[in-house]
Amino acid sequence: MTTSTTNRPESGMTYMPTLRNLRFNLDPQKIATWNKGSIHLSQFMNSLSLFFPVGERFFIDSVRNYRDTVSDSELKKAVSAFIGQEAMHGREHDEYNGALFDRIPATRKMEAFVAGLLRQVQRLPKSWQLSATIALEHFTAILADALLTEPRILEDADIRYSRLWLWHALEETEHKAVAYDVWVGVMGKGPYAYLLRTGGLLVASVVFWSIAVPFYLRVIFHEKQLTNLKGWGQLFQYAFGGIGVLRKLAGPWMDYFRPSFHPWDHDNRALLAQIDTLEKEIEAA
Numbered sequence: 001m002t003t004s005t006t007n008r009p010e011s012g013m014t015y016m017p018t019l020r021n022l023r024f025n026l027d028p029q030k031i032a033t034w035n036k037g038s039i040h041l042s043q044f045m046n047s048l049s050l051f052f053p054v055g056e057r058f059f060i061d062s063v064r065n066y067r068d069t070v071s072d073s074e075l076k077k078a079v080s081a082f083i084g085q086e087a088m089h090g091r092e093h094d095e096y097n098g099a100l101f102d103r104i105p106a107t108r109k110m111e112a113f114v115a116g117l118l119r120q121v122q123r124l125p126k127s128w129q130l131s132a133t134i135a136l137e138h139f140t141a142i143l144a145d146a147l148l149t150e151p152r153i154l155e156d157a158d159i160r161y162s163r164l165w166l167w168h169a170l171e172e173t174e175h176k177a178v179a180y181d182v183w184v185g186v187m188g189k190g191p192y193a194y195l196l197r198t199g200g201l202l203v204a205s206v207v208f209w210s211i212a213v214p215f216y217l218r219v220i221f222h223e224k225q226l227t228n229l230k231g232w233g234q235l236f237q238y239a240f241g242g243i244g245v246l247r248k249l250a251g252p253w254m255d256y257f258r259p260s261f262h263p264w265d266h267d268n269r270a271l272l273a274q275i276d277t278l279e280k281e282i283e284a285a
């Protein structure tokens with residue numbers, strides 16, 4: 001389902017995201033081994049998925065808080081598309097996480113923990129909530145770029161799981177500047193905005209990893225894989241070694257601290273050329 005395809009790269013504002021209503025029909029039996037048959041790799045990405053539905057609802061609320069302050073008609077449209085895309089991601093990752101809950105009931109509590117934490121963040125000033133949102137959107141966008149530019153991450157993965165991750169990464173790329181442009185409209189580019197924005201990334205990153213790592217260890221413990229050295233070796237190679245997904249994120253993460261930073265400074269629009277083909281494949285599956 002396509003609602004809009006406007007692209008406005010020259011404006012310095014945003015790329016217009018397109019709302020797509022897609023279903024992935026994941027095989028729940030493959031939840032722990034969908035990526036190269038490896039529990040360590042599959043559960044690493046599954047642990048990230050635990051943050052998505054509740055996180056995305058938080059992003060939607062944070063941007064919605066400021067929706068009425070947006071006067072630019074294109075940005076208004078982009079905000080609606082952003083909300084629609086995040087809602088679809090939440091829906092599909094709810095189904096994804098359901099398969100994980102069935103396999104490891106403790107993961108349901110982990111997701112509830114993140115939801116509880118985000119409810120606390122929603123008691124903070126709205127500008128702080130938006131700061132957390134743009135920080136996490138930056139994090140998601142650089143992760144998405146890594147996923148789209150390093151084919152080894154999803155090589156030999158189950159096709160349905162792989163399509164879901166690619167679709168999510170492409171849409172995160174499409175809408176990577178929407179919340180940011182709302183932020184600039186509301187907060188401007190002065191020193192206070194800079195401090196709140198960069199402080200948001202620092203806090204969000206520390207909080208995120210201090211929750212994600214114990215979640216992952218708990219899942220691996222449940223899978224009785226804590227002493228599987230081959231699995232840990234695979235993960236190390238994937239995260240910090242040759243493939244090095246996380247190692248390669250350091251530079252793009254730092255980019256956010258440039259005072260003039262804008263998400264489209266890293267112009268990776270060319271990656272979006274594959275989205276129509278992917279959409280047709282998913283619809284035909």
Ligand SMILES: [Fe+2]
Nearest residue numbers: 056086089172
């Ligand atoms: Fe998303």
Ligand SMILES: [Fe+2]
Nearest residue numbers: 086137140172
């Ligand atoms: Fe997003």
